[in-house]
Amino acid sequence: MHFSIPETSDHKDPKSGSPYTTYVVHINGVRHCNVRYRQLHTLHEQLRREFHPSTLPSFPPKKILTLGLNQIEERRMALEKYLQLLSQDPRISHSITFNGFLLASQQETRSEKTEEVQLDVFLMNEKKISVRGLTILQTEEVLEKVCQQLQVPEEYVHYFALFLLERKEDGDFVVVRKLQDFESPYISQKSASKRSLKLVLRKASWDPKIDLELFNHNVTLTLLYTQTIAEVERGWIVANPETKRQLARLQAMGSKYEYMHTAHRLPYYGYLHFLPCVCDYPMTNTPAHIVIGNRELVMKIRTPKGEIKEGSFKVTKMRCWRIMTVAKGMTSDEFNDTDPEDSGSKLELSFEYLMNNQELQWITIISPQAILMSLCLQSIVEELLRVRSGIAIKKAGEKSCSTEYLFQRKDGVVQKFPIRSGLHSAQHKNCGNGNPTIPKIDPKTLSSLTGRQYSVKKLSEKFDVVNFREAARAAEDVLIENEAFFEMKDDEP
Template sequence: MHFSIPDTEDFRDENGAAYTGYNLHVNGVFHCTVRYSQLFDFQEQVKKEYGTAFLGPHKFPPKKLLSLSPPQIDERRLKLEKYVQILSQDSRIANSDLFNGFLLSAQKETRKEDPTEVQLNVYLMNGHKITVDIMSTDQTDDCLEAVAAEVGLPDDFVYYFALFLMKRENDDDKGTIVRRIQDFESPFISMKAATGKHKIVLRKKYWDSAYDDELVDDRVALQLLYVQIVSDVERGWVEGTKEQLSRLEALKAKGSKKEYLKFARTLKFYGFIQFKSCKTDYPADNTPVMVCAGNKELIFRVAMQDGSCKEGVFRITRMRCWRITTVSHENNTSENEHDLELAFEYLVAKNKLQWITIASEQAILMSLCLQDMVDELVMKKKGARIKRPQDRIKGPQRIFKGRDGGVITASSSSTPVASPDPPSSPLTSPTEESPSKAFKGMESVKRISDKLQSVSVNSKSKGPGATVENDIFEGIGEDDL
């Protein structure tokens, strides 16, 4: 996940006293506004339960007796951002009811949402609507389990699926996947706050198609898989010859869902997500490219002048790390345009690493796909399984400080770390004795503004960027080269 506090806002409380609000963004989307005092109170709870060793050399910014100047506020903003980023990299904390409860209560307070009985509409990829009765402040896992119960999906298969936010640019558009909805947010509030034509959809969460074998014997799970792959084929995300696609149509007409899925799995790009057209510096600067993610790979598809398509395959096991950065483009009107970039360091040959950059508005989604694929590899390597509803642990009622100085009570659930190994993030593996490598370079996406240092598009050096280390990379062998 990518956490950032890109800017601040000035507020006044009920007594007219001024205070600074820090705007917290998650995966490039505004989540909530919190005061320093709220984060200070939260970190005291974290310190009590988890200590401070996970912070390494970084410290929570201390209290100040006097009002802060604008430069001091910005310095505090950066330190608070770093603190939240480090928290999110420790799997013990990131999966805890304390972490989920704080972020959920902050979203609820920011959006001024009181718990009320509401209906949430969730759609399948064919447009079929599922309506469930929930509380407006229910967290994502509660909503997902309600949807699963409504359609009759067995508990063992609930978390093979997830809720995603999808956006339509126009009425004819099939929609673009924006992001997976995280458990520390309320899907109802997030949907209500989204601008434009959005809807919540149910899609499978896993990447390894071998998991299909565990689902196809269940009628409901089979139907959910079938609906999704039919949609992917219609979108052109799955490729086949004219004869192969005709065979799929024939199986669809017969209602042979198992056979449809079995045959579709043999086709190119089955289980992949395709992103919008973007640009990359590989094989040359400003190369237009279509990027697909799946099967433990990123695939670049470059259209050649003769009408053919050249492909480059990048395996996640050969990516040493990746980062998200924001690049500022100076134009003739003296205003700046900003692009997101995903760059990954790739083992192109033995003992040769090369940075490859993708400029795309979906860079964060690409990064999250990479992380999910790595997490899945780590989970399978450790012999763990996809969680079930009974694995969730309902936490106690927590008390958090509100922006007005009052208290907010909230309860949330947590999911234990799947591995019996010492607590660690799958990507960063921090230890109590030494901070994670990712702590040294982990930065989130930052909005370019007057308060931030911008990176010129003409500059050869992009700076340290937002680096996520990939421990799977350490396990490659000669056969992978």
């Protein structure tokens, strides 16, 4: 997760009239919630009771006197760093307490009632699957409800995920982001009111060998078939005219299995395509088209002669990467689900790559989808290391716990909030009593549940961080180091 607190917002208490400050938390480049200092302090105290205090980062201390502008800015930066450090520990970032806080804060910020609603999820052919549940139903719960309706086998459910997708008037589509379990799909979709976004079920795995296994079950075969047809029509999967005619014949005959085995061998099958962007390779301000999949990032550029050339950057040769942003004119007067593309922000993804001459070189991509690119790279690394370790992906509902989280609202009132988290065993004795504790989990099980096998280092050790209020700052004061760079070979499975 990419955490940042790029700004603050001033408010008055509706009862007392006293002024107070809220901190605008962005997760993965999107505004998630407004929270007060005392709410984050309560979260810290809850985590201290759940985890050993030595495992937690230090929390910014309380102040006796009213804070001035400089002190508020210092606290903003300290709270941002605190959340970033929390998110680096998979035990914490997947805990009931942390996810409960994020989900409840999203609901409070958006002023959503807890009530039953219908949520529509689409396949890539516009087929609609409707599920009913509370407005605060988490992403994994919605995913499992949808897959249950489709009769996806439990062991295959988490090879798929829910995405927010924007369809253009000309039939084109853009994958905006992948939904995470700390958020409510209903609230997240509703918050994106300025854009017509749909909840879409798509494949979330990257290794083409995984797809070969999914081909053997009719339901998962159909899901992949539906997505592949859309990507062939969109031009994401490259096929010559003869192959396109062959695919069209197989589609007309309803030969899904044969269609998929043909498409599976085509260039860019299973890759995610991004909007046009600018990179500094091979030279600065080079227009580029980025696609990510099958353990690589591919950069397509047009030469001065009009030729299209492609450069492949293997994920296993990326030593690390970072996200930076330069934002313009962002205010919090109206709290909308602003994504970087709408906010005027310039985002950049930079990665350090081992070139063929064995020299490390930084390569930068400037794109409103830079954070989505970063999350894709992280997901590929997680899958690589999970497959290498021989760890099976978790089944639907496996090792999950449903309980109640005690959430302190901005007005100080404490409310009970239903929450489910994947690190707690459903059979654990404290599950469901409102005061959950973490059972002992061996490293192999932890890897299978979280996939978090990459480490994070302080970006400030290598790069300067510029103040946001001067119109330029680091969105993520972290550097993501890819352990697969050291541990994996390109020819490993």
